[in-house]
Amino acid sequence: GHRVLAAENGIKAWELFQQNDIEMVITDWIMPGMDGLALCKKIRSLANESYTYVIILTAKDQKEDLVEVFNAGADDYIAKPFDPHELNARVKTGARIVELEIQHKDIANILIESRNKLKIVFDSLEEEIVAIDDKFRIVSANNAFLRNTGATFQEIIGKPCFQDENGSSTGFCDKKVNFLAKRVIESGTPQHSLDTYSDKHGEKRYKRMNCLPVKDEAGKIFQLVIVLKDITDDKIREEKIKALNKRMQETSDEIKVKNEKLEYTLKQLKNTQAQIVQAEKMASVGQLAAGVAHEINNPTGFVSSNLKTLADYLNDINRLIKQYRMLITELKDNNAEDKITSSIEKLLDQISGIEKEIDLDFIMDDVMDLINDCREGTKRIKKIVLDLKDFAHPGEDKLQATDINKGIESTLNVVWNELKYKATVTKDYGKLPIVKCYPQQLNQVFMNIFVNAVQAIEKRGEIRISTRADNGSVEVRISDTGVGIPKENISKIFDPFFTTKEVGKGTGLGMNIAHNIIKKHNGTINVESEVGKGTTFRIRIPVN
Structure with a gap:
């Protein structure tokens, strides 16, 4: 259901609207003090965070009247006199639209929050990152790129990333990055390169350059992302580590040569030991296999025999139960009579005959003995298997x-x-x-x-x-x-x-x-x- 607030005129409706969080307004067009269209225009003039769905009730049905309704900002109208079922259906439609609007706003907020978080991460990276369109114009850049170029965000957005061939613009990235970007456009695949250059002090520097394509659903490249990182310190550390590793390798070569013979000997000894122990274990298990199979076969045999006997007993009991059911049916059919009919006497005789034929008393006594024997047999099998498992566990x-x-x-x-x-x-x-x-x-x-x-x-x-x-x-x-x-x-x-x-x-x-x-x-x-x-x-x- 819905919580409803009622107002007797447009002015009071406007007061209620300002005091409450209203999702839907259903109003007459013609009202004293303030009509429905004026109320609708006031509602639309407010910059509310949540959307309000407005339905106008009117006896006017001319085309120009309806245009006026919608121009005032209404979402729907209902002609008077109205059908309560139609009103209910349109209210439900409005509720769905309000719910969709809420969901859309929630998603938009999530996307904005995600974008802001991504921007924080984007700007905190030490790599220089710049995004360009397929015309090589800058569409985005992080703080590291801005610091290196000395430009502001507003100064670079929409500007060419590279110098024109005619020299009309200076650009913000050098020719090597430009060449890499062209290769991405031609190949449609990411391109990578390592740039070596000398800085203003004449010291050798290293910069890793990555250029990545961004494609639309049709697979067409519409943007490129350029990632530049100075890896000079990494390279220096790498060279130091290589030199240290070389010295360590030279130092360990002699030890390695000496240890190889010892390791080989120990490995051979361990392999021989493992093979000997495993061979003896397998010989023991193989020797026991026939005996264990025999020990399992004995209880398995009498369990199988008992199950066959139980099946025969069950067949006999099923025959007897069938006769009992026929007798019950016959008794129900003759319930109103006091005498025993000939068909009932015949069924009683048949039941007595089957009980004697199958020796029902013996079956009832023997069934539990057979079941107990089967249980004992399965216990023996289980114990043998568990003990063998404990022995042979690897x-x-x-x-x-x-x-x-x-x-x-x-x-x-x-x-x-x-x-x-x-x-x-x-x-x-x-x-x-x-x-x-x-x-x-x-x-x-x-x-x-x-x-x-x-x-x-x-x-x-x-x-x-x-x-x-x-x-x-x-x-x-x-x-x-x-x-x-x-x-x-x-x-x-x-x-x-x-x-x-x-x-x-x-x-x-x-x-x-x-x-x-x-x-x-x-x-x-x-x-x-x-x-x-x-x-x-x-x-x-x-x-x-």
Whole structure:
């Protein structure tokens, strides 16, 4: 809606207009004291910031009357007697025009503010900037250009930027800039140049010259912007830096030659180390892949089987529900009768028959068992996948607060398919403090020992795991009842590439990597073994 102020004559309307911010005036032409046209002329005589839309109501409808209305400054007129719907429509039109005028004024204010800000930036630049039209007349310039030429803004606007060929005007830029401007006009592209000259004191100076085209929507150049900057100080600094760099380069050449050999050697060593560790990691993952797939296939198999059975149950239940729905429909149709019709009796018999056929009681009992089995199977799959992910996650080199017992359990879950057919695993976990370590690297140590242990068991044996806290350290013991290690080989098992396995079945790096990982943790790893009885590895890791 609109807030309306009413006046009984033109004089009071004029008083109200001066006292309020009025967006629209609807007035009669003929009024006592001051008529509508006089009121309109007074409104237009004021220099208001906001626009007022004026509608004249008149019974006059001659062409010359309407011309007089519009000459008085009115925006619209309505012939009397008027239609309220027409008046409402014209008021809405006026409101839209007032709103557009407000928006236009806001945009204009924004543009003026932007122009002023741009002018501030323009004038604060140290570069000399001058804009010229396609006839090379100056249309704008910043303070730096004015200071250099010694002219005022009024003195240069509209004047030729360059000296005429006949010498009738001196111009404000030299021939080199003129040449650059002509190249822009010819090519339609920005042109750049570096001018070298001597000043009045005979000192060498450098000036960077840029000439940029300004094009209209059709792609025609209508202005050029010339940017000139004295870069003598930059050039002097650049030459000093070049000289300094040259001296530094000469000084560093010898060091560079010496360091190149050392860097190459270190790079080769790092590459070799990374390749060895990655090869052993990939060998371990490859060795576990078949087992992990088998461990996942088992629960996947019975989950799939259970889902098929659940689908069959659902089909049977759907048949039964269909009969129930038919019975409900029949009961609704026969609701007014007290007797059971033959069609209802038939449906009841069919329902009873289907319940017996599908053994509904058994289905209701078995469904939850099947769902629980599926949930258990998916939990097993999830645990295996997460443990394998934790083990195989690439390059985790950050210390983490870790529960060693959980790390052993996670590793056992990953290698379980390798162990379960040949060994019984006995666990005796002590209460351990949280250890700051590299958990994935320790898990690789445990895995190497577990895999070696089960490979050392010929038929069926036992792997025993015990953990305990001891004097600021965590101790892990892993024992097996395998064939044992000959005494002459015990001192070699941590050597790189030492293996007693057949060719192609071992890299000889597993225990060497394990030894280096424990050493990295400032810990110790020892082995005790007796041929025919088994082997025990004892690992100690400091808590902090």
